[in-house]
Amino acid sequence: MDNNNNGGSSDDDEPSKEDDDAREPEQSSESQSQSELFNIRVAKARLQHAHDRAVLKRKPRYLPFKESRRWARAMWMQNEIDWEDWLNDGRRNPYVPSQPxxxxADSGFSTWHDFLNGPVKD
Structure with a gap:
């Protein structure tokens, strides 16, 4: 008769304690790696969020008035309606405000005619 079939345990049926001990470091190492990866992703997301908030708080950076006027005059627009049509077409220079x-207002803008018309160099 076989001793393995009478309710006794065999090496093939159950893993030994030595096998469990050998597996624990792998599992904890794997879960530790996953935990570190998760922490890195969370930290990256927090940094990205902080950067996005800082960028949104910044004031837009536009050209000085005279340079913006020079650029607008070079575009050959005649009036505010031409300017609005140009903006509505999806065109835009990020360094020139859409509402100059x-x-x-406090930097030299007097009229749309002055802003859009006149010599390019002044």
Whole structure:
């Protein structure tokens, strides 16, 4: 008769304690790696969020009034309607404000005619 079939345990049926001990470091190492990866991803997401918030808080950076006017005059627009049509077509220079009359109110903007017309060099 076979001793393995009478309720006794065999080496093939159950892993020994030595096998369990050998597996624990692999499992904890794997879970530790996953935990570190998770922490890195969380830290990266936090940094990205902080950067995005800082960028959104920045004031737009526009050209000085005279340079913006020079650029606008080179575009050959005649009036505010041409300017609005140009903006509505999806065109835009990020360094020239879409509302120069508001942004440059204290910096030299007097009229749309002056802003859009006249010699390119002044």
């Amino acid at each position: 009359d508001v942004v440059y």
